[in-house]
Amino acid sequence: MALRTGPAHAENDPATPSQRQIYSQSIAEHYDYRFGANQPFLPSLATTDTGEFINSKAFPTAKYCGHCHQEAHAEWRQSAHANSFRTPWYTRNVNLLMAEKGIEYARHCEGCHNPTALVSGAMTKGSTINRKFDEDGVTCSVCHAIQKVDTRGTGSYVLAQPAVLVDEHDQPIYGEVSDKEILTHLDRHSKAVMKDFYRTSEYCSACHKAALPRQLNDYKWQRAIFLYDEWQLSSFAKQSPLPFYTKDSVSTCQTCHMAREPLGAIPDYGAKDGKLASHRWLGANTIMAKFYNYDVQMEKTVAFLKNNVFNVDIFGLEKNGSRMIAPLGTEPVSIAPGDILTASIVIQNKGIAHSHVPEQRDMYESWVEFEVTDSTGRVLTHSGTIEPNGDLDPRAHSFTNRLVNIKGEINDLHQVWNNRVVAYNNTISSGRSQIVRYQFKVPTDARGPITVTAKVNYRRFDQHFMDFAMGKDHYPMPVVDMSSRTRTFSLGENPATPPDPQDNPLWMRWNNYGIAMLDAQQYSESVHAFEQVARLRPDYPDAFTNIAIANFSWQRYDDSRTSLTRALKLSPHNARALYYLALVERNQGNLDAAIADLREVIAQFPRSRDAHRELGFSFYQQRKYNEARAEYETLQTIDPDDLAAHYILSIVYRRLGMADKASHEAAMFADQKDDPTASTYALDFLRKHPEVASESVVWHTHSDLEAAPSHGSNAPAQ
Structure with a gap:
């Protein structure tokens, strides 16, 4: 017989279908249907299985799921999913949107950041819904109640009322059933909470792909992020013949971000063969781990960022305007005091199935730090410094883009609803390479040898956005050295040497340089x-x-x-x-x-x-x-x-x-389609900001560099 016993299945329980209908009708009476009478969830593309609202009380809490899934719950609590709504940087940014346009516009955000708020009808002016679910963000019972997705993104999923068990006819049993019932019928529990497509990248695409629709910006449709598309086109997916390199096997989003790990001391009934799919969803959110003192999450996030993601190659040197000598190490080179050198640094994105940083993540910050010193520690040139106020040197080569509004000004607080154009985009695609060139002069009194270092650094946000988010100046953020390479040159002759184990094979060094030149x-x-x-x-x-x-x-x-x-x-x-x-x-x-x-x-x-x-x-x-x-x-x-x-x-x-x-x-x-008039906004911005205008040119040289202090430029990750 069906397991419908106990108070969880009483007729007045909010999880029952009859109560759902009553609840939905009560919400509809006072709900602002700004985007259409039958479109309660726009500008998000999320919807529910019946089109009705779902009472937030019908969502079992993460704590309830943690009764049996203790390790998964502990990992989830430290994840970006669990903290998707409550972090101050997110709430301050979305509050800007609500203050400027109204709470109903924030449905665009909450379809992915707070699905319970969206489908419960809380995203309307004057809502009296108890928002205690905000603390759980994207909670267990949201992800495990999704019935269908498509690859449009911006929350393109269909959410049903959560059920942790089905009966003998495979019909959902709503509400919180006892742990004993679940453990007695694990097969029915699995049918209720797991679907094959949960293991696909298409599942993740529902939120990890997004657009800015006309309903949000009163302008036109604009693509915001498209990590799924980038993955689908990459060598990781093995669905396209066009990548420059191939992989031995398919890697989905889950392969990298939900890797199976040995179960620790905390028990979890979801473990198989002593391993559990990680519910940390490791990525790049270092500031969240720091802010909440999630030491384990921080440690694992930093390791994730440093795990063979980039290859940095100090590839070639041009001397006094002559031809480039390359690849360095395999060709002899002579350097003398007074020489003007141009170093070509090739950065290869080899370990990410999408771009770095993902499109329209304008307030994320990753850049190349380049430094040349002599044997006394004297800094001959330094690019990519952190200035005393915490800002990155605006002339640094950043893997970012600049989102510009109708005033020709940058949307410095991630006001994506005011976007008109991307002034330039220096993100580096999966499997591609990018070249960064630095020109400097060897002083006549330089003491050899000369050491050249290039790094790819990362911190979660630029300082301006972080200070806004935290309401204080100079809020400290960890900086992660994701990858670096150093070469040392004597003043005088530098003969060719055997291949360095730090370098790619010689053919691959040329190949990456060729890819970078093609893209330039x-x-x-x-x-x-x-x-x-x-x-x-x-x-x-x-x-x-x-x-x-x-x-x-x-x-x-x-x-x-x-x-x-x-x-x-x-x-x-x-x-x-x-x-x-x-x-x-x-x-x-x-x-x-x-x-x-x-x-x-x-x-x-x-x-x-x-x-x-x-x-x-x-x-x-x-x-x-x-x-x-x-x-x-x-x-x-x-x-x-x-x-x-x-x-x-x-x-x-x-x-x-x-x-x-x-x-x-x-x-x-x-x-x-692109707005042909929008380029004028980008030109206005670049005219106002000559310090970054060169970054919009695909082939340029960082040549106006000044010597910087040799110590304390960038803080290491904590």
């Missing part, structure tokens, strides 16, 4: 770098494909075809080479060959959004509208917001007589 639009240098890879590894097909990519970007299509032919001779049916060959063929007018190659790519990588997009466009060029429609509709199952899909489908549907669908896609395209 230095195509000649990129081709040269990839040719060195081919010389060192003539049996490596991607070396020739990479040469082809650089030449294609350089509009040298015949040269590109020649290199792709060599790649395919080494690796017949290589999907990466076939993809770029298809682009060359289409550019040269051979659509049938391009289509054949793209079909072969899709056969190997059925979720390659790029291949579906290009195949669809090739069909469109041939006026094969049904075939084009099929490809673009498939593309939208991978990325519902693909701009090209909206545009081409708006035309294809019209030509196929599907007027309603055409109008919908045209409207989506009009809302999501």
Whole structure:
């Protein structure tokens, strides 16, 4: 018989369906439906299984779940999920939005930061709902009551009333049942709280992808973060043939952020074979761990940030304007007092399945620190210092972006609802490399040897935002040295040396430099770098494909075809080479060959959004509208917001007589395409801030550096 005993299942319990309906109707009477009568949760894309509100009392507390899941509960309490709403930096920022526009606009935020507040109807003016659930943020019974997700993000999930058990007919039993009942029917507990898609990256995409819709900013749709898309395109997902490197196996979000760890002294019934999937969701939130004195979370977060995420390569030196000597260590170099040197530092993002830092995380702060000293400890040049007031030197090379408003001013407190344009974006994508150049002069009285150090540093927020959040000046934050590299040069001759174990293999050093040059639009240098890879590894097909990519970007299509032919001779049916060959063929007018190659790519990588997009466009060029429609509709199952899909489908549907669908896609395209006038706001900002304007130029040199104190520039992580 069904387990419906005890006070938890009484008819007046808020978890019962009848009481839910009564509750929902009572909330609706006083609820501000600002964004539509049937849209109670917009601008968040979250919804509930019936469209009704859910009483916050129907959500079992995390403490209740901790009866049996003690270790998971202890880890969760220290996680960003558990603290997603209560941290002062979050609440002060969202209070800005509510003060400026109203509490109903903050539904956009709370769909992911405080789902219980959203679905209970608390996000309306004058709500009398008891908000004690705020302390639990994204609690256990939220994640484990999600019934469905899609990859639009911004809370694109369907949430049902939580149930920790199902009956013998697989129907949910609502409310807090006894521990004994659960332990007696573990299979029914598992059916109630676990679903296969919880183990997928698509599950995480519901919140770890987001947009700023017109309802929020009264402007237009703008992409905010797209970690899921970046993962799906990366080598970690193995769903695209295009990354520069490949992985041996698939890594999902859960692989990295919920790694299975040996169970400690605290028991947990969720452990399997003595291991438990981590509920710390380790990432980069060092300030949360510091603020709440979560020592274990801090220790593990710092270790996570330092765990082989970046490779820093002091790759080359230009001396007095002559050619670059590279790779350093493998080539002799002579340095004399008075020389003007330009160092090329290559930063490789090899350990993250998304960008660093993620898109539109404008108040996060990660940068390159570069320092040169002589043997006396004298600092010859230093970039990336922390100034006495806690601010980062504005001329430092930062992995960030600048969000600018209609006044041509930076949104310095993460007022994303006022965004108009990203003035520049220096984030570094998964599997890619970035080059940073520093010019300095060796003083005539310098004492050798000279030591050159480059680091990738990280702290959670910039000082201005943190001081705002905490209501005090100079609030201290830990700085983590994520990766660093040091080289020492004698004044005089420096002969070539055997490979240093700290460095990547020689071919990979050239490859990373070539990737960085490609992204910096230095195509000649990129081709040269990839040719060195081919010389060192003539049996490596991607070396020739990479040469082809650089030449294609350089509009040298015949040269590109020649290199792709060599790649395919080494690796017949290589999907990466076939993809770029298809682009060359289409550019040269051979659509049938391009289509054949793209079909072969899709056969190997059925979720390659790029291949579906290009195949669809090739069909469109041939006026094969049904075939084009099929490809673009498939593309939208991978990325519902693909701009090209909206545009081409708006035309294809019209030509196929599907007027309603055409109008919908045209409207989506009009809302999501870039605003051509918005660049003026970026130009206004850059004119006002020459100290950072050079960072908007993809190829530049940090050449106006001043000597800085040799001690106390950056505080280590605590």
